[in-house]
Amino acid sequence: MTTGRIYERMAVVGFGLIGSSVARIARERGVVGEIIAVDASEKHRERIEALGLADRVTGDIAEGVAGADLVVFAVPVLAMGEAMAAAAAALAPGATITDVGSVKGSVAEALAASAPDNVFVIPGHPIAGTENSGPDAGFAELFDGRWVILTPDDGREDPAYAEAVAKLASFWRGCGAQVEVMDVKHHDLVLAITSHLPHLIAYNIVGTASDLEGVTEGEVMKYSAGGFRDFTRIAASDPTMWRDIFVANKEAVLEVLGRFTEDLQALSRQIRWGEADKLHDLFTRTRAIRRGVIALGQESAEPNFGRDRGKH
Ligand SMILES: NC(=O)C1=CN([C@@H]2O[C@H](COP(=O)(O)OP(=O)(O)OC[C@H]3O[C@@H](n4cnc5c(N)ncnc54)[C@H](O)[C@@H]3O)[C@@H](O)[C@H]2O)C=CC1
Numbered sequence: 001m002t003t004g005r006i007y008e009r010m011a012v013v014g015f016g017l018i019g020s021s022v023a024r025i026a027r028e029r030g031v032v033g034e035i036i037a038v039d040a041s042e043k044h045r046e047r048i049e050a051l052g053l054a055d056r057v058t059g060d061i062a063e064g065v066a067g068a069d070l071v072v073f074a075v076p077v078l079a080m081g082e083a084m085a086a087a088a089a090a091l092a093p094g095a096t097i098t099d100v101g102s103v104k105g106s107v108a109e110a111l112a113a114s115a116p117d118n119v120f121v122i123p124g125h126p127i128a129g130t131e132n133s134g135p136d137a138g139f140a141e142l143f144d145g146r147w148v149i150l151t152p153d154d155g156r157e158d159p160a161y162a163e164a165v166a167k168l169a170s171f172w173r174g175c176g177a178q179v180e181v182m183d184v185k186h187h188d189l190v191l192a193i194t195s196h197l198p199h200l201i202a203y204n205i206v207g208t209a210s211d212l213e214g215v216t217e218g219e220v221m222k223y224s225a226g227g228f229r230d231f232t233r234i235a236a237s238d239p240t241m242w243r244d245i246f247v248a249n250k251e252a253v254l255e256v257l258g259r260f261t262e263d264l265q266a267l268s269r270q271i272r273w274g275e276a277d278k279l280h281d282l283f284t285r286t287r288a289i290r291r292g293v294i295a296l297g298q299e300s301a302e303p304n305f306g307r308d309r310g311k312h
Pocket residue numbers: 013014015016017018019038039040041044074075076077079082083100101102103125126127128129130131132133134135238241245
């Protein structure tokens with residue numbers, strides 16, 4: 001598929017799994033003219049050069065974003081504010097500033113805090129990723145058919161801002177994604193249950209299994225069935241990225257965790273009292289949800305489908 005050029009120069013600040021995937025697909029589809037990679041890690045900059053993923057590579061944020069009409073911040077959530085502050089004075093008037101952070105409330109605030117008035121800040125989040133990180137882990141097909149949620153500032157009513165939102169949505173569609181606009185707070189609640197809590201559960205179950213007296217770590221790995229293996233994949237996700245997500249989305253995560261804990265207590269009671277029908281009812285309901293997800297095309301029936309792409 002070919003799409004016309006939407007932005008002349010895209011600067012990607014933080015050129016890891018997500019940033020390099022955006023660059024790969026944007027170049028492949030011709031939706032941007034020039035790509036500037038900005039990354040704080042010298043090792044990553046060397047890899048970006050070696051892989052030929054950008055037209056220019058720099059460690060200097062201000063130098064990298066200068067003259068860009070699209071700036072994509074793809075650093076860990078708690079690093080967004082500082083990165084934006086370093087970019088602010090160099091941003092081109094009329095530029096669109098977006099991000100890919102997994103939490104939107106705190107990131108939207110952090111971006112707005114130092115953004116000049118003459119740019120369009122439109123926070124975003126592609127709901128696509130893997131447990132891998134760094135520029136080698138990215139791949140062009142990552143966003144294919146996936147959702148990208150944009151959380152524009154609903155206090156800005158000028159037509160130029162609406163136009164900038166529409167243009168950014170076209171960019172993501174050009175990268176193969178589907179676009180939805182959502183309120184920041186709602187985004188953080190939805191993602192707390194669909195993404196953040198599942199990761200917390202994975203981190204916890206793998207931790208519990210490795211600490212369990214009477215069962216060796218060797219046995220845990222040797223006899224792990226599919227379910228536990230899936231948890232170990234998720235629990236291998238980047239520690240910095242996930243630390244930041246839980247710190248930044250504290251309120252929504254604690255809210256869904258409270259509900260989850262209550263439901264887990266109820267399950268525990270059903271097991272204790274042999275309430276087999278109640279267990280069966282829940283498992284029937286959850287099976288229908290999974291089948292609904294597959295019917296919507298959000299997941300393959302094959303376990304681990306596409307998950308090993310971009311592994312290094
Ligand atoms: N990994 C995933 O599956 C997904 C991640 N996200 C979000 O995307 C963002 C990036 O995540 P990944 O690409 O997975 O991480 P990553 O670790 O692969 O890439 C982050 C890159 O940013 C660079 N970096 C860190 N701090 C920096 C700074 N202050 N200035 C310049 N460069 C800096 C790192 O050197 C690294 O190359 C995060 O905010 C995360 O929440 C969103 C969707 C999926």
